[in-house]
Amino acid sequence: MSATLAQALAADFQQRFGYAPLLVRAPGRVNLIGEHTDYNGGFVLPAAVDKEAVFAVGLNKGAQIRLVAHDLNETLDLDNAAEIAPSDTHWANYLLGVAAQFQLRGVDVPGFDCVFAGTVPLGAGMSSSAAIECGLAFALNKLLDAGFEKMELARVAQFAEHTYAGVQCGIMDQFASLFGRDGQVVRLDCRSLEYEYFPFDTQAARIVLCNSGVKHSLASSEYNTRRQECERGVSILQQHYEGISSLRDATMEQLEALKGELGGTVFRRCAYVVQENARLIRACDCLNAGDLAGFGKEMYGSHAGLRDDYEVSCAELDVLVEAAQKAPGVFGARMMGGGFGGCTINLVAPDKVDAFIESVSKAYEEKLGLKLETYQTTIVAGVGAVVEAQ
Numbered sequence: 001m002s003a004t005l006a007q008a009l010a011a012d013f014q015q016r017f018g019y020a021p022l023l024v025r026a027p028g029r030v031n032l033i034g035e036h037t038d039y040n041g042g043f044v045l046p047a048a049v050d051k052e053a054v055f056a057v058g059l060n061k062g063a064q065i066r067l068v069a070h071d072l073n074e075t076l077d078l079d080n081a082a083e084i085a086p087s088d089t090h091w092a093n094y095l096l097g098v099a100a101q102f103q104l105r106g107v108d109v110p111g112f113d114c115v116f117a118g119t120v121p122l123g124a125g126m127s128s129s130a131a132i133e134c135g136l137a138f139a140l141n142k143l144l145d146a147g148f149e150k151m152e153l154a155r156v157a158q159f160a161e162h163t164y165a166g167v168q169c170g171i172m173d174q175f176a177s178l179f180g181r182d183g184q185v186v187r188l189d190c191r192s193l194e195y196e197y198f199p200f201d202t203q204a205a206r207i208v209l210c211n212s213g214v215k216h217s218l219a220s221s222e223y224n225t226r227r228q229e230c231e232r233g234v235s236i237l238q239q240h241y242e243g244i245s246s247l248r249d250a251t252m253e254q255l256e257a258l259k260g261e262l263g264g265t266v267f268r269r270c271a272y273v274v275q276e277n278a279r280l281i282r283a284c285d286c287l288n289a290g291d292l293a294g295f296g297k298e299m300y301g302s303h304a305g306l307r308d309d310y311e312v313s314c315a316e317l318d319v320l321v322e323a324a325q326k327a328p329g330v331f332g333a334r335m336m337g338g339g340f341g342g343c344t345i346n347l348v349a350p351d352k353v354d355a356f357i358e359s360v361s362k363a364y365e366e367k368l369g370l371k372l373e374t375y376q377t378t379i380v381a382g383v384g385a386v387v388e389a390q
C-alpha cells in the first residue's frame with residue numbers, strides 16, 4: 001500500500017518541485033502492554049504496524065523549506081531554513097520540530113522540500129505524529145548524511161514533539177516506529193534503552209484495534225499533568241529512600257508507607273505505574289510460554305489501572321473493553337496509548353475475528369449509538385526507504 005502512495009507522492013513532488021525525491025515510509029504503532037511507563041523509566045511492549053506515513057523529500061539547493069500535506073492539500077513555505085520556528089499550522093510543527101532538532105545537534109539544515117501523506121488514523125492513539133516525525137528524521141539523516149544512529153533519531157523525533165507540539169512524551173512511539181521488526185513485538189527498557197524482540201504468532205492471535213472515534217482535547221494537557229504527578233511522587237520517594245531515580249525503582253510497600261505524604265491522587269498515579277511495570281514483566285513471560293490467556297489477563301489489569309488509578313480512560317473506551325470481554329475469541333483487551341479516546345487493542349483468536357468485530361460493534365452501537373471502526377493490523381518493519389517505488 002505504501003508503495004502505491006509513495007508513487008503518488010513522488011509524482012506530486014516532481015510536478016511541484018521539478019526533481020526526484022527520496023521516498024520514505026514510517027509506521028504507526030500498537031502497544032501490547034506498558035502504558036505511561038516510558039517516561040517513568042519503565043518498560044513498554046510496542047510493535048510497528050501497517051498504517052504508515054509516507055514521504056517524498058529532497059534538498060532544493062536553496063534556503064526555503066517547502067512542506068506539503070498531500071491529503072489535506074495544504075502547504076507551508078518558510079523562506080529561510082536557518083530561521084525555523086513553530087508555526088500556526090498544526091501538522092507542519094511535527095516536521096519543523098524535527099529540522100530544528102537537527103540544527104540543535106549542529107547539523108546545517110539547508111532548504112528542503114517534503115510532500116507527505118499517510119494511513120495512520122489521526123487521534124486514534126496509533127502515533128501518527130511519531131510516524132511523521134520519524135519519517136522526516138530518517139529522510140534528513142540520509143539526505144544530509146548526518147550519521148545519527150536510530151536511537152538518536154528517536155530522540156530527535158521525541159524532542160520535536162516536546163518542543164514543537166507541546167507534549168512531554170516518552171520515547172515509546174518514536175522508538176517503535178524506527179525499531180519495528182516484521183512479525184515481532186519489542187520490549188524496550190526505557191531507562192537503559194536496551195531492547196529485546198519477541199516473535200508474535202499471528203496463527204495464535206490477531207491484533208484488532210477498535211477505534212472509539214473519540215479525540216479528546218484533554219489528551220496533551222492531561223498527559224503533561226500525569227507526568228508531573230509522577231515526578232512529584234518520585235521527588236517525595238527520594239526524600240525517604242535511597243536509589244530511586246524513577247518510579248521503576250519504587251515498590252508498592254514504599255508507596256503505601258508514604259501514602260499520607262503523597263496524597264490520594266499522586267499515590268494512585270504512582271501505584272498504577274509500579275503495577276503496570278510488574279504486569280508487563282509477567283505478560284512477557286506469558287508470551288514466551290505461549291500463554292495468551294495469561295497475557296490477556298494482564299491486559300485487562302492494565303485497562304483497570306488506566307481507568308481507575310491513572311484516570312486516562314473515558315466512557316467510550318470502557319464500553320469497548322467491557323464489550324470485548326463478552327465477545328467471542330478474545331484473550332485480552334485494553335485502551336491503548338495516551339488515553340482520553342483513540343483505540344482499544346484486542347488480542348483475538350484468528351477464527352473468531354469476524355464474530356468479535358460484529359459483537360463489539362453491536363454493543364457499541366446499542367450502548368452509545370456510535371458506529372465502530374476497526375482495524376486488523378499486521379506487524380511490519382520500522383522506518384525505511386520505499387525502494388520498490390523509486
Ligand code: GAF
Pocket residue numbers: 034035036037038039127169170171172173337338339
Ligand atoms: C503517548 C506518548 F507519546 C508515549 O510516549 C507514551 O507515554 C504513551 O502515550 C502512553 O504509554 O503515546
